[in-house]
Amino acid sequence: MTKRKAPGRKKPTRQSRDRSLDGERILTVDSGKEAGVALWTFIPSKANLDSVHAIDGEDARSMLRLIQALRPDRVIVEIPFGGEANFNSFRTMSVxxxxWLTLANLLAIPSEGVWPATWQSKIPGKEHRQERESLGELYKRYAESIAGRELTADEAAAVGVGVWYLQERGYVALPGRQKANS
Incomplete structure (x- = not known):
């Protein structure tokens, strides 16, 4: 009689992971050049894609209208990283x-930023880590220019950049500052 191995801990499957998202509507955003947007409704066995939109990432009013129309439970935004080496491209995508995260915050929708899956494997490398850190510094500089106080790179990315972007276009009034279009 052969000895059976004691069962090890099972790796979570896609199906078991998705159970925690049962019925949740998640808006996923690629904040790169194409500004692709997808709304997913998660059910226990699979994720159903309800609709896909491509919008102009420069138009904050369009972003706001889209979030209000889709009414997601959560917003997940891909952090722009890699593939676009010049400063202006990084600036556009970081803005x-x-x-996106600021609009979700203003509408009281839980949100988070994630690294694009295609770049996950490259992040640990020295070269890419430096690129990631320099991008964090870029977010931070933008935020400091409007907040007048020291911010962490996370704060800058999640709040500062978006508020700066919207305020400059007159969509958000910051205390003690005039709207851009007034």
């Missing part, structure tokens, strides 16, 4: 990223 979009911050704007």
């Amino acid at each position: 979009r990223y911050g704007a």
